[in-house]
Amino acid sequence: MPLTDANVQQFKTEGYTLVPDFWSPREVDAMRAELATLVRNGKLRNVKTEGDGKTHSQTQQNLQICPIWHTSPFFRAVGFVPKVVDAVTRLIGSPAIQQLDQIFLKPARTGAPTNWHQDNAYFKIPDPLMGTAVWSALHDATVENGTMRLIPGSFREVYEHKRDPESDHHIRCWPPEERAVYAKLPAGGAAFFCYGTAHATGTNGTDQDRAGLALHYLRADYASAELLAEDRNCRPYVTGPKATGGLKEYGITVAGTWEQEVARVLAGRPA
Ligand SMILES: O=C(O)CCC(=O)C(=O)O
Numbered sequence: 213m214p215l216t217d218a219n220v221q222q223f224k225t226e227g228y229t230l231v232p233d234f235w236s237p238r239e240v241d242a243m244r245a246e247l248a249t250l251v252r253n254g255k256l257r258n259v260k261t262e263g264d265g266k267t268h269s270q271t272q273q274n275l276q277i278c279p280i281w282h283t284s285p286f287f288r289a290v291g292f293v294p295k296v297v298d299a300v301t302r303l304i305g306s307p308a309i310q311q312l313d314q315i316f317l318k319p320a321r322t323g324a325p326t327n328w329h330q331d332n333a334y335f336k337i338p339d340p341l342m343g344t345a346v347w348s349a350l351h352d353a354t355v356e357n358g359t360m361r362l363i364p365g366s367f368r369e370v371y372e373h374k375r376d377p378e379s380d381h382h383i384r385c386w387p388p389e390e391r392a393v394y395a396k397l398p399a400g401g402a403a404f405f406c407y408g409t410a411h412a413t414g415t416n417g418t419d420q421d422r423a424g425l426a427l428h429y430l431r432a433d434y435a436s437a438e439l440l441a442e443d444r445n446c447r448p449y450v451t452g453p454k455a456t457g458g459l460k461e462y463g464i465t466v467a468g469t470w471e472q473e474v475a476r477v478l479a480g481r482p483a
Contacts, residue, residue, distance in 0.1 A: 214295060214298060215229070215231060215303070219231060219404070223341075223404055223406065224341065226364040227341070227362075227366060227367035227405060227409040228395075228404060228405035228406070229404050229405075230395055230397060230401065230402070230403050231299075231402045232397055232398055233400060234295070234299075234400060235401075235402070236400065237399075238474065239474060240350060240399050240400045242286070242474040243287075243290075243348075244350055244351075245477050245480075246284055246286045246287060246477050247315060247317065247350060249477075250284060250315075251275075251317065256275040256276060256277045257277075258275055259274050259381060259382070260274040260324040260378060260380075261377065261379060261380050263377050263378060265377045265378075265379065265380060266380065272322050272323070273317075273318070273323060274325070274379065275316065275317040275319065276314060276317075277314060277315050279313050280313045280314060280315060281313055281446060281462070285473060286476070286477050287425070288313075288458070288462065288466055289466050289469045289470045289473045290425070291313060291427055291450065291466075292457065292470065293470045296346060297451060299346070299404065300344060300346065300429045300450070301451055303404055303406075304341070304343065304344050304429065304430075306451040307431070307433070307449055307452020307453065307454060307455065308432060308451050308452070309430055309432050309435060309440070309447045309448060309450065310427060310450055311335070311343070311429060311435075311439065312428040313425075313426070313428075314425075314426050315350075315423055315425050315426070316413065317421060317422075317423040318357065318416035318421065318423070319416065320416065320419050320421050321416070321417060321418070322416075323358060323416025323417075323422060324416075325358060325378070325412060325413055325414050326379070326382065326413045327376050327378055327382065328371075328384055328387055329373060329382065329383060329410065329411070330366070330371060330385065330409065330410050330411075331343070331409075331428065332367075332370075332408050333373040334383070335428075337407055340409075341367060341406045342406075342407070342434040343406060343429065343430040343431065343434065344407070344428070345403075345405050345428050346402055346403075346404055346427040347403045347405070347425070348400070348401070348402045348425045349397040349399055349402070349403075350399060350422075351399050351420065351421065351422045351423060352398050352399050352422075353401070353422060354396060355396065355414075356417065356418050357416045357417075357418045357422040358413050358414030358416045358422065359394055359395050359396055359414070360412070360413050361392040361414070362392060362395060362405055362410070363388065363389075363393075364409075366387060366391070366409055366410040367406050367408025368408070369387075369408075369410075371386070371387050372385060373385045385410065387410040392412075407428075407430075432452065432454075444461060445461060445462065446462075447461065448461040448462065448466070
């Protein structure tokens with residue numbers, strides 16, 4: 213489902229927008245199957261700590277894989293899917309690079325939060341509306357299982373960030389939570405939110421796992437020189453004159469492979 217004009221307008225004024233049926237059920241099935249393979253192969257790690265930022269929790273889990281592109285050709289391809297690239301272009305313009313890809317999996321009953329932060333506290337771009345996350349729900353994302361919360365309009369504010377003692381590497385802030393909205397999304401729904409939008413996920417106390425796939429895109433003319441270094445082997449251009457479908461950055465043409473990747477994963481074939 214493409215973005216509507218109302219989605220684009222909401223992103224520009226409130227810093228986020230939700231699209232409930234962004235991915236097809238078949239695409240979601242393939243994403244879950246690939247995630248299960250990554251979990252089985254031990255590719256996610258628990259970043260939840262016991263309040264000291266160091267000691268990993270034995271009772272709660274915030275399982276993360278970041279980046280994913282060098283482990284999974286399937287998730288590498290997701291960054292070039294035309295509906296993703298079109299949506300990103302409508303929201304932040306062109307030329308754009310894909311900056312990051314990651315998954316957070318919150319296991320049933322033990323799933324731990326990712327605390328409040330603004331992505332721009334990490335990325336530090338001069339205009340926080342010029343970068344966007346595309347956060348896709350791989351399972352129904354509800355209040356009960358800790359779906360994403362977002363603070364409308366918070367991209368106009370800059371909150372102080374400190375090391376998050378509940379994670380082994382994250383930072384966090386303490387924004388006005390009473391202004392937050394829940395991104396309640398069915399599996400296959402997507403939340404788009406700009407680099408300045410304060411956001412957090414919660415605990416998963418339900419009997420089902422919940423995972424979110426987060427892709428981040430940045431307008432290239434707002435990226436630091438280091439992000440665009442000629443010899444980088446990631447952060448592909450997805451639009452504009454330097455876009456090669458991944459060939460330049462990954463050494464292989466990735467754009468256009470999504471359908472075959474979905475079919476391959478659903479058939480259980482190795483990459
Ligand atoms: O899914 C999560 O727990 C957090 C995702 C997130 O914070 C992000 O994409 O920036």
